[in-house]
Amino acid sequence: MAIVKIMSNSVYPLTFRPVLKEKIWGGQKLHEIFGKGDNATAKVGESWEIADLEEGQSIVKEGALAGKTLNEAIVSDPEGLLGKKVYNVFGPHFPLLIKFIDAASDLSIQVHPTDATSPTGVGKTEMWYIMQADEGAKLTVGFNTKITKEEYDERIDNLTIEEVMDEHVVEEGDSFFINAGRIHAIGGGVLLAEIQQTSDVTYRVYDYNRKDDDGNLRDLHVKESREVLDFETTQDFKLDYDRSAKNEAQIVKHHTYFKTEWVNIQEQAYTVERTDSFTIIIVVSGSLSFSDGITNDKLSSGETLLIPAANKAVHLEADNCEILEVYL
Numbered sequence: 001m002a003i004v005k006i007m008s009n010s011v012y013p014l015t016f017r018p019v020l021k022e023k024i025w026g027g028q029k030l031h032e033i034f035g036k037g038d039n040a041t042a043k044v045g046e047s048w049e050i051a052d053l054e055e056g057q058s059i060v061k062e063g064a065l066a067g068k069t070l071n072e073a074i075v076s077d078p079e080g081l082l083g084k085k086v087y088n089v090f091g092p093h094f095p096l097l098i099k100f101i102d103a104a105s106d107l108s109i110q111v112h113p114t115d116a117t118s119p120t121g122v123g124k125t126e127m128w129y130i131m132q133a134d135e136g137a138k139l140t141v142g143f144n145t146k147i148t149k150e151e152y153d154e155r156i157d158n159l160t161i162e163e164v165m166d167e168h169v170v171e172e173g174d175s176f177f178i179n180a181g182r183i184h185a186i187g188g189g190v191l192l193a194e195i196q197q198t199s200d201v202t203y204r205v206y207d208y209n210r211k212d213d214d215g216n217l218r219d220l221h222v223k224e225s226r227e228v229l230d231f232e233t234t235q236d237f238k239l240d241y242d243r244s245a246k247n248e249a250q251i252v253k254h255h256t257y258f259k260t261e262w263v264n265i266q267e268q269a270y271t272v273e274r275t276d277s278f279t280i281i282i283v284v285s286g287s288l289s290f291s292d293g294i295t296n297d298k299l300s301s302g303e304t305l306l307i308p309a310a311n312k313a314v315h316l317e318a319d320n321c322e323i324l325e326v327y328l
Contacts, residue, residue, distance in 0.1 A: 011080045011310040012295045014065065014073065015303070016058035019048035024212055027104025029191050033132065034100070034302030046101055049304040050280060052094035055200050063295065070094055070306075083277040083309030086328050095328065096258055097198045098280060098304055100131070105188040108207040108218070109140065109161065113228045114180040118201050123180040125257050126196035127239070129324055130174040131284050131302075134189030141176055141184045141237045142166045149226060156222055161206050168238070175239040175262075177253050181230035182237070193282055195326055197257050203228065249325060261325045265318040272307055272314045277327040279314075281305040286321030290314055 020030070020037050023045025030036040030044050037044055048056045050070065058070040065073045071093070074081050078092045086095065112124035128139070144166040147155070155161040165183065168176075170190060178184050183205065186192065203221035211217055241250040241262055247270060249261040263270060265288060272279050281290075287300040292307075292314045299305055307314050316323070 011077055011308045012063055013290060013292055013297070013311060013314055014063070014306040014308070015061045015297070015299075016050060016070065016306070017061055019051055019056040019058065020044050021046040021048065021056070024210065024218070025103055025105045025107050025188070027102045029102040029104075029132065030100060030302075033191070036302070043104065044102065045104075046099050048097065048099045049282070050094065050096065050098040050306055052198055053097065053200060062297070077308075077310070080310035081278060081308040083275065083328070085276050086278065086309070093198065095198055096280070096326065097194075097196050097200075098282065098326070099194045099196075100302065101186060101190075101192050101194055103186045103188055103190045106208065107186045108210075109165065109183060109185045109205045111183050111203050111205060111225045111229055112178075112180050112199070113201055113203070113224075117228045118199065120199060120201060122197055122199045122201075124197050124199040124201055125180045125255065126178045126194055127253050127258070127260060128176045128178065128186075129193045129195075129252070129260075129282075129284060130170050130172055130190065131193055132172055132191040133170050133174075136169060137189030138167045138169050138187040139176060139184070139190065140165045140167050140187065141178065142182055142235070143231065143233050146233050147231060149231070152226060152229070152231070156206065159206075159209075166233075173243055175241070175252050176237050177239055177255070178237065179230070181228050183225075183229060193284060193324065195258055195260055195324070252324070257328075259327050263323050263325060265316060265321045265323065267319050268317070270316045270318075272316065272325070273312065274307075274327055275309050275312060278309050279307040280324075280326040281307065281316070282324040282326065284322045284324055286318060288316050288318035288321045288323070290316050
């Protein structure tokens with residue numbers, strides 16, 4: 001499909017170059033499945049799809065803003081891109097970080113702070129959508145029994161913290177909500193999409209005595225994690241939605257920090273007409289074409305689109321495509 005490039009209007013559907021992050025636990029699925037990067041042997045753990053952080057800035061691929069960072073695009077028209085209500089709360093900063101994670105081996109057991117406990121003033125509440133999982137692959141979310149801070153300290157010291165962690169075998173389409181303060185880990189063999197607050201603050205609780213490429217143990221943040229951990233055993237993290245629905249948005253999670261819906265577009269158009277917030281489209285399977293009447297392009301699985309609030313209507317067309325629709 002031909003691409004019609006915008007030459008003057010700064011408000012149009014935006015695609016970005018992914019920011020790839022090599023990790024000790026990363027693998028090759030992001031390259032093999034989604035064609036990200038040009039190094040088939042690199043241990044790429046994360047692809048930051050939409051990011052507005054010093055540690056990673058998305059770069060616009062097409063149109064009048066091509067080559068600009070996401071933050072520069074926002075500054076050029078804050079209300080037009082973010083939406084007035086979003087801009088009033090967050091200013092000229094993108095409030096979400098969208099990434100894909102490929103865990104070839106287990107990630108560390110970790111926890112994120114809340115807004116109140118984060119050193120940056122921004123916490124990290126997040127959700128996961130499983131895009132692919134090897135047979136038997138697991139996530140760890142929360143504790144399987146209630147423990148005290150004192151028992152937590154003991155289990156960190158004697159390396160038995162995994163015994164009280166709650167494990168869950170996962171498959172494609174499963175989704176989990178990870179509130180700030182909940183202990184968690186992504187297991188080897190899982191490929192997922194992550195939607196989170198714009199923060200990269202992580203407290204590493206336990207890392208299996210794993211060494212980096214230089215033979216060094218990675219830093220742990222036991223004291224910091226102890227102060228922000230939620231020790232309750234609540235089981236509200238697995239998200240339910242109707243995966244049999246067609247052409248109708250299904251709520252996966254509506255929360256203060258983000259609203260996420262799942263849509264299976266089957267042989268018809270699906271229109272995004274939201275004007276009080278930006279909208280993010282994450283293609284989790286299949287492919288689609290999109291148009292706002294001026295810009296026309298196509299997205300495949302593993303690609304992401306940012307629709308500015310000022311785009312009054314963007315039409316998505318597909319024969320069989322699953323998307324996550326994210327907004328505030």
